[in-house]
Amino acid sequence: MRIQFIFFLLLGLLSISYLSVRGQVRHKPEIWDAAGPILFLGNSITYSGQYVAMTESLLLTSHPKKSPMFCNLGLPSETVSGLSEPNHADGKFPRPCLFDRLDHVLDKIKPEVVFVCYGMNDGIYLPFDSSRFEAYKVGILRLHERLQKAEIKRIIWLTPPVHDDLRLRTAGYNQVLDRYADWLMAEAVKNSWEIIDLHFPMKGYLEQQIKVDSTFKLATDGVHPGTLGHWLMAKAIIAHLLPKMVLEPTWDEQLSRYAKLERLYPLVLKRQTIMKDAWLTHTGHKRPGMTKGLPMAQAYRLYQEIKSKIADL
Template structure:
């Protein structure tokens, strides 16, 4: 079989995802008003370590800003490593040093301080605790998602985007347990939700289709996607919001000065706003002053505006 460059295979994977979406319409498909409602809104993005790493958040922000240069997308990246919505934690997590944090320890403070108009949430990877599917764990995840939606709506969030979990990037041999079957079940349940003001974006199916076209995994540790995986995540979310698919590669995006400023905003805001909100993980980090976070963020936002003119 002739060698096919990785970049070509990745392009084919993206094309496969787009074909999958076009052939099987579902609640992921965008409303015409999605981009309009996101522009000039406060957008909070919550999730676990994949969201805390933040590459897909920066890539998504880049997609939105470059495709709608006359608009402002005010994104607050607020993911926390190890976090769940289920409140569950496996025995011996982090070497027995601390249990997994739960979103609801900080969610009230997040909502009251950030005051988001839009919430993007990606959970599930940690909520199954890397164990086979069980009714109790599944119910804890379902209850957590519903609680998050209810709490966000009470706080005035106008639109909620649920992103189904990324894949557990593992292809077992024989009858070995594959944790991705649990994430697939969680994703299917989310896709069945019909809640006013909530849209579900099926990242899991798109990522699984893309993985089938690749020889190499997106994730070396089975959980945390590499930059190509984060780029696919951003493309999938952006497509569901009504943005066009980008023909750029990750390296081309990274070389763009616009992206450098957008990525700086993400880094500034994650550190500044997480400290301002306060959270508990390995220990409790009490809320602190926001300081000059937004002063510096606004300088980078102005640079994005100038570069896009």
């Protein structure tokens, strides 16, 4: 009887603990209910914007009456580690560091939700080195502390995408990214951070495709994924946010599945493209060669015009 009592007591305690955790999860603000902007921080993969636009488009498909502003502030070449190769960009400029602009971004955008995707550039495309790894870890922890200080309601970490250099494929630099992704996921578990793994699902997909076709690539230049790669990233995000949504193997198939998505997505991508350059110019950065954005008032008028077209759908 005593053993049976202890068993049911433990079961009851576990149930209370589970309900408590579930309650905490339920109190997180849903992405589509965000009153403030949803900010994406990252490097050139984020700046290119397809996975961000795919994510917003599918959230609009699921919740058409909700329309939080998605702010893509990815910056090409950027790191959180502050590291750079001596000959980066043929020696024209060092890699920019997020912390050179982060305060301005947070102060001017005042986001409610932040997605973070770094790591690809932080290993500097060299073999694993403990000092570079430490710089990446310090950067991530510093970023988390700064986002907490800004009272961001929901921080969502993304592991770095797969590296797809035809000479090295899933070995080589991916072994560096494997360790970065492993550490980030372990840190998330340890500190109860919210995290979505992009790296290992993309790597697994790449490995399977290589078995069928040795010339298959997700990224022509090894770094920047094409439409399929961005769709794999968006799929992981949507599966996390909307687990009941049916997600097809390719973006073209996804466009065919949902009515009006084929017309919605180009509009979302267009307004994100307008706004990302406007926001980058408005908030400031140290990277040369970027497109100068429109003045914010003009960009926002165009945003509203496109928003009206989206509402008509």
